[in-house]
Amino acid sequence: MGLDVFRRELADHRRSLIGCSVGALLLVALYVFLYPTIKSSGAGVQQLLNTLPKGFRNAFLPAGVSYLSPPGYLGTELFSIIVPALLLVMGVLAGSRALAGEEQNGTIDLLLSTPVRRTRLTIEKACGALVPLLVVAAAIWLAIVVVGPSQGVVLNLGNLTLTVLAVALLGVGFGMLAFLVASATGSVGVGGGSAAALAVAMYALSIFGSLVPWLTGFANAVSPFHWTGGSAALTLGVSWSGMLPLIVCPIVLLAASVVLYERRDLTA
Amino acid sequence: MASSPAIVFEGLTKDYGAKRALAGVDLEIRAGEIFGYLGSNGAGKTTTIRCLLGLIRPTAGRATVLGLDCRTDSVEVRRRCGYLPGDLRLYPRLTARQLLTYLGRLRGGVDAGRIEELARRMECDLGQRCGAMSHGQKQKVGVIQALMHDPAILILDEPTATLDPLMQRNVHDLVRVARDRGATIFVSSHDLPEVARLCDRAGILRRGRLVAVQDVNELAQQGGHVLSIEFAEQVDPAVFRAIPGVSQVTVSDRTLTITAGSDLDAVVKAAARFRVHALRSAEVDLDDVFHDYYRSESAGAPGGGATTVDAGGFAAKGDGAGASHGS
Numbered sequence: 384m385g386l387d388v389f390r391r392e393l394a395d396h397r398r399s400l401i402g403c404s405v406g407a408l409l410l411v412a413l414y415v416f417l418y419p420t421i422k423s424s425g426a427g428v429q430q431l432l433n434t435l436p437k438g439f440r441n442a443f444l445p446a447g448v449s450y451l452s453p454p455g456y457l458g459t460e461l462f463s464i465i466v467p468a469l470l471l472v473m474g475v476l477a478g479s480r481a482l483a484g485e486e487q488n489g490t491i492d493l494l495l496s497t498p499v500r501r502t503r504l505t506i507e508k509a510c511g512a513l514v515p516l517l518v519v520a521a522a523i524w525l526a527i528v529v530v531g532p533s534q535g536v537v538l539n540l541g542n543l544t545l546t547v548l549a550v551a552l553l554g555v556g557f558g559m560l561a562f563l564v565a566s567a568t569g570s571v572g573v574g575g576g577s578a579a580a581l582a583v584a585m586y587a588l589s590i591f592g593s594l595v596p597w598l599t600g601f602a603n604a605v606s607p608f609h610w611t612g613g614s615a616a617l618t619l620g621v622s623w624s625g626m627l628p629l630i631v632c633p634i635v636l637l638a639a640s641v642v643l644y645e646r647r648d649l650t651a
Numbered sequence: 652m653a654s655s656p657a658i659v660f661e662g663l664t665k666d667y668g669a670k671r672a673l674a675g676v677d678l679e680i681r682a683g684e685i686f687g688y689l690g691s692n693g694a695g696k697t698t699t700i701r702c703l704l705g706l707i708r709p710t711a712g713r714a715t716v717l718g719l720d721c722r723t724d725s726v727e728v729r730r731r732c733g734y735l736p737g738d739l740r741l742y743p744r745l746t747a748r749q750l751l752t753y754l755g756r757l758r759g760g761v762d763a764g765r766i767e768e769l770a771r772r773m774e775c776d777l778g779q780r781c782g783a784m785s786h787g788q789k790q791k792v793g794v795i796q797a798l799m800h801d802p803a804i805l806i807l808d809e810p811t812a813t814l815d816p817l818m819q820r821n822v823h824d825l826v827r828v829a830r831d832r833g834a835t836i837f838v839s840s841h842d843l844p845e846v847a848r849l850c851d852r853a854g855i856l857r858r859g860r861l862v863a864v865q866d867v868n869e870l871a872q873q874g875g876h877v878l879s880i881e882f883a884e885q886v887d888p889a890v891f892r893a894i895p896g897v898s899q900v901t902v903s904d905r906t907l908t909i910t911a912g913s914d915l916d917a918v919v920k921a922a923a924r925f926r927v928h929a930l931r932s933a934e935v936d937l938d939d940v941f942h943d944y945y946r947s948e949s950a951g952a953p954g955g956g957a958t959t960v961d962a963g964g965f966a967a968k969g970d971g972a973g974a975s976h977g978s
Contacts, residue, residue: 387753387756387757388757391753395744488740489736489738489740490740490741490742491706492701492704492706492734492736492738492740493734493736493739493740493741493754493793493796494754494757495704495705495706495729496704496706496729496732496734496736497729497754497757497758498726498727498729498730498757498758498759499726499729499757500726646708648706648707648708649701649706649707651697651701651706651738
């Protein structure tokens with residue numbers, strides 16, 4: 384009995400994994416190939432940015448980050464919203480369905496009539512659902528490293544690795560939240576919906592946090608979108624104070640899922 | 652049988668909120684028997700089975716399988732059980748072979764030859780995707796996965812409901828083979844003829860309560876006999892009504908129809924006083940007995956007394972079965 388549930392879950396995500404990886408590759412390539420054009424029209428773009436109110440500009444382009452530098456450009460275009468959103472959606476969809484989907488489809492009775500511990504089932508399901516995020520993140524990392532230099536996009540490898548990892552963990556975290564709520568309630572919709580709602584709220588908080596001075600401290604501490612370093616991460620790296628909760632949260636959520644699922648009456 | 656019981660329910664109770672799905676079921680299933688668990692939809696059959704497999708937890712009481720507690724030793728219980736769910740759902744994207752291999756691996760490996768053998772027996776195409784299967788085909792896959800690891804305990808929830816008669820017989824044969832091999836089989840069903848054919852003993856579950864547990868043959872006899880006697884002349888039905896154990900006396904023309912208990916002596920002697928043209932006897936079948944348990948429930952009269960005569964005359968219900976509630 385070796386990781387059969389994990390491998391089954393992974394196999395179920397084969398198609399979406401391939402699709403998302405290819406999509407991510409194309410996205411990265413698109414932005415990388417646009418970079419020379421953006422850079423050559425540089426002064427104009429920077430002027431446009433300067434016309435924005437300072438707080439608003441900081442929301443998307445933090446102080447100390449130059450939009451026209453490779454890390455500033457990719458950080459703003461890819462890592463402020465598109466890539467986090469992609470991984471987050473992947474995570475929430477897969478996480479909410481992994482275990483609760485079996486219950487909603489009525490296959491859980493068959494699965495749990497075998498001598499599999501619920502603890503093992505929970506852990507393998509969660510990992511099988513969310514490991515694909517790391518694969519897609521790795522594909523993004525690879526694409527930037529391979530394609531980037533041809534267009535003059537050369538990045539600090541350490542910062543790139545941390546940024547991609549942080550964004551992947553963001554998706555894993557919200558995916559685990561969806562997993563927890565879905566498996567504890569037996570409802571894919573409740574799990575996915577609550578995780579998505581919280582993600583939107585947290586994103587909004589991180590934006591408002593940079594616009595409203597008295598909110599900044601609170602938003603920075605609470606919002607996972609700030610933990611990842613946002614669009615500045617490629618330039619400035621990811622702080623440990625951000626990385627730590629990104630790593631700890633999924634583990635805590637998984638532990639909670641195990642405990643709650645162990646005690647549940649499964650719906651027929 | 653000297654050996655200890657295979658499955659034991661002790662005061663098994665399950666509440667869903669305010670609704671009581673199971674109300675203190677006490678039952679022992681003997682090792683090596685085929686036990687029929689009878690009840691209409693919603694009586695609590697599936698709830699019982701899901702407690703047995705640890706999918707839900709009883710509100711009170713306990714269930715044990717081969718001495719193992721179904722809550723605390725659930726994994727070991729499931730290792731020893733094969734289970735066919737009543738509402739069987741398969742993974743639509745997997746072929747039957749992939750599904751069976753997967754479930755087999757979760758059981759620590761199952762001989763592929765055994766799967767092939769069962770598939771041949773059930774005429775099941777293992778290469779077909781579960782999503783493309785008819786209900787009956789899925790059910791075959793379900794039967795195979797329940798049997799493939801030769802479990803000591805076989806739990807079947809409405810096993811043949813969607814199978815054609817030929818396949819039903821196949822399943823029954825497989826169940827008997829499993830029993831001959833030493834397995835204990837727990838079959839839930841609302842289909843009486845099936846239980847009568849297949850089972851050694853049966854329990855009747857009504858609204859979460861076990862109202863009777865009996866040998867299938869005894870259960871059938873509980874309703875006694877339906878006698879139809881054609882006389883040469885008009886007879887006074889009061890003569891027969893006075894006989895203890897006789898119920899549902901009806902007369903149409905010169906034919907008397909009664910339901911008698913298992914002791915027919917007094918009836919025959921009473922009839923012998925008249926000139927008898929014809930006498931027909933039929934045992935009340937399990938179906939009638941079964942429906943009696945429900946009829947008395949809906950009539951609100953547990954036990955005998957109520958007389959129900961179907962149009963057509965040669966049908967008898969009521970006292971015989973109703974009187975022995977709670978046995």
